[in-house]
Amino acid sequence: MNVSTASEKTKKRAERMLTQYLPNALYKRTSPVCIESWKVGGEPVSFETAKNAQYKPIQVGAAWGAPWDTWWFHITGTVPDFWNEEETQPELVVDLGVNGSGPGFQAEALVYDADGTVIKAIEPYNGSVRLPHPGGSFEWYIEAAANPDIASRAKTAGTPLGDEGVQDGPELYELRRLEMGQLDLEVWNLIQELTVLSGLCDEIDKDRTRYAQILSAIDEALNLINIDDPGLTVHSARAILAKQLAKPAVEGHTVYAVGHAHIDSAWLWPLRETRRKVARTFSNVVNLTDQDRELVFAASSAQQYQWLKEDHPQLFKEVQRKAADGQFIPVGGMWVESDANLPGGESLARQFLQGTQFFRRHFDNMAPIAWLPDSFGYSASFPQIARLSGIQYFLTQKISWNDTNVFPHHSFLWQGLDGTQIFTHFPPSDTYNACVSPYEVALSEKQYSEKGKGTSSLMLFGWGDGGGGPTREMMAAARLQHNLEGSPKLTVTNPMEFFEQASKEMSCPPVWRGELYLELHRGTGTSHAQTKQGNRRCEALLHEAELWATYASVLTGKEYPLSTFDDIWHKVLLYQFHDILPGSAISWVYAEVERSQAEIMEKLETMIKESLQALVGTGTKSLIANAAPLHQRHTPAGAIVQSTETETWGSAKRKGDHVVLENDNVSYEIDTEGHIVSAYDKNNKRENIDPAMPGNVLQLFEDAPTNWDAWDIDSTYEGMEQPAAIVDGIDIGADQVTVSGTIGRSKYAQHVRLDNDTNMLHIHTHINWNESNHLLKQAFPTNIYATEATCEVQFGHLTRPVVKNTSWDEAKFESASQRWVHIADGDFGVSIANRSTYAYDFRQIKLSNDRPGTQIRASLLRSPHYPDPRQDLGEHDFDIAFGVGSTIPDAIRAGYRINLPARAMEGEHEIEPLLTVDNPNVILESLKMSQDGSNAVIARFYESSGGTSRTHLDINFSYNDIKEVGILEEVCEAVQPVIRTMEASHLELELHPFQIVTLRFER
Ligand SMILES: [Zn+2]
Incomplete structure (x- = not known):
């Protein structure tokens, strides 16, 4: 027999010992316990409720647990008094009927004593609980959760098991084992030692002395074990292995x-x-x-x-x-x-x-x-x-x-x-x-x-x-x-x-x-669009609510609702968990999260209205409140001014069967499909669309990733484009074009308008999404020759490759952004701002004149099957603004405008901003009262251009002291000072590129 055959044989012998003989000898003796059960038949209950329920006797071997139901087991017993031998330990041994899926993905349980004190959990590979000393009695309760095994399914196959609520249906589990056992610690230790040494063999070169020594020791130890009663012989087997286990590692x-x-x-x-x-x-x-x-x-x-x-x-x-x-x-x-x-x-x-x-x-x-x-x-x-x-x-x-x-x-x-x-x-x-x-x-x-x-x-x-x-x-x-x-x-x-x-x-x-x-996992920028939209709306409303509540507190003494904000933030932050916001959880999670987001939005709207009312008083003047950190609709950032101006839109004029939407700066031509066939910047005298490659085109792709359905978009999707949308009607209003049609099996309508104040064409898409394993993108090919795209991230922006030179560039074929993306050649650019769409791709395209152009596509919707087979089916609304002749500062502004539109209201007083910066690159991202409940005002700014920016900051409220603090609103080692000069109501700040600055005004 050659060396490798001999070593394989030894390892197989060890494996059989580890999986068969030793586990069977783990408990020297066993003894039954008295078991009763109570099926909750619904959502989990408290220990007190469970303790007072009506239990019925149940036997080991009985079925229990419909999906998501909870069963309580009441167990009593007395540990045999002769289980007091050395190197043994009495334990409760439980197998709830688990499969090979591992802990956390199937049935699990929690053991309580009769007073409701938690003792320990029961899980796969961890199904024992130490019992009282021999002779002692116990009365315990086990709260067993019949969680269905969703994980072991193919990550592409749908299952209704993730639907909300306890489900009717047959029990999933069998109570396989529930008894007392006298653990033989020598056997248990031998299992651990043999596992480590045989595992170590796989990691050592076979030509090393150490390898041969371990194998030889394993063989020798196995020879000593009597498989009919391993407990009798393990001690000597362990002594053999101990010599190998005592050899020290090298440095x-x-x-x-x-x-x-x-x-x-x-x-x-x-x-x-x-x-x-x-x-x-x-x-x-x-x-x-x-x-x-x-x-x-x-x-x-x-x-x-x-x-x-x-x-x-x-x-x-x-x-x-x-x-x-x-x-x-x-x-x-x-x-x-x-x-x-x-x-x-x-x-x-x-x-x-x-x-x-x-x-x-x-x-x-x-x-x-x-x-x-x-x-x-x-x-x-x-x-x-x-x-x-x-x-x-x-x-x-x-x-x-x-x-x-x-x-x-x-x-x-x-x-x-x-x-x-x-x-x-x-x-x-x-x-x-x-x-x-x-x-x-x-x-x-x-x-x-x-x-x-x-x-x-x-x-x-x-x-x-x-x-x-x-x-x-x-x-x-x-x-x-x-x-x-x-x-x-x-x-x-x-x-x-x-x-x-x-x-x-x-x-x-x-x-x-x-x-x-x-x-x-490139699909996680798109999956579960409704929850993502809810997140963005909650973030925007929180910004507005905290800002006006701070104004109301500083200017009118109205109490700042700190604990209400904390409660709301806790929920919003929870829903940003890495399997919730990315869209990779079961449907139950989204049903709950989206209900909660709707409640949060309603609550925040009420809070905003209450704060604004306290600020402006009762009156009938038409006012505009601008919570955005940038000037909009003739209202300075953070101000409330008297104005009758409502949103104004550029006029829609017919041009043959096309429509032109136009203001002083730009002109967009829309064809009978709702596509943009011309996007002309009057100031730069530049056309941005190749007529053969119109913009605002909905594209549908087959999207069946090889694994991880909700998570992944495979790069092959691009070769699987489905037939184009069929338009059934176009309606031209005074300032708006409405197109309705069908793409795949989904009906949609788009409303296209031009904002009179900016270059941005607003496109609202309503769709009744009815697809299976498809991806919907909204494409904007342009004649911009960009090699990289700029994408907003938190407190700044970065670039993603348009041209794919390297494998690192190639791999970034879909990426997540915040409120806007931007491409440019030279100083001239195009931007897209969104109200809730996070994922984009950027590609170089070939224009009619053979020149390179750049296409931006927003990913609107997906329809995977796992883990939520009905993900995103139904009604959706998306808002995107497309603008030509746009710089990065314009894109930043567009991102704020679409997410924090000015609010029209009635009242008596105008309100001046509490804080004013004179450099638009420095953005007030958040204004709030301090987290410690004191009267301090916290203002968080960031440098948005990626350069060094100086600004004056005017402070329109009284304070005692100002501190440069970190995010925890206290002095922090990582804070780099920005205040260059200081007067009571006037500071001069210098921020380094993308610096986040938090100022604390003690009052
Ligand atoms: Zn995780």
């Missing part, structure tokens, strides 16, 4: 392992289930840290702690106690692990403000690490926002999912738009759900890109996505690999220890400038 790479549980705040389960997942996972962690003092566990998302505090105050106190002990580390500072492309700038700032405020109120030891392991790409604004929020480090691993290019670094300085740098780490094991397997530990060293500069990498271990967290088996694997020849060193630690070491040991880390674009 080199160190893996810093941190216990973790990624809990998606909603995904293949509704929000209410996440609340229970948090309780289950955190109870597992508290339970395991009680038993294992070496475990250190990090968890982000203030929202999840808040849920725990509301639902299980006692368990929350336990978490606080573990945090004080240093075993439980709150991280991240954000309200949730949000998407990082789609939320607006102020939203990302509030993720940190609200999140950190919560952590500070309840914990002393939040780790200042921005923690977004799973979001779908990261805006170039993020480093500055994070550093201004007191964050020192950034962690993700998602860019390892790229479908085209391998990201070149694992530890590096990420440099944002404005030049702010943040030390960043991508765990080279490419996961946030490690099990501490020898494979993952080896991968941490093998893939680590900065080997010449550093020796440290991070590993996050614990069941995650649907929660679960670290297990005792993972901790055993970590201990066995702490200092083991053939493996990098491994230490379980606080993530701050890793970041401090990793940033210190690299004297000159590599630098990556700009966004961390994820070359995957």
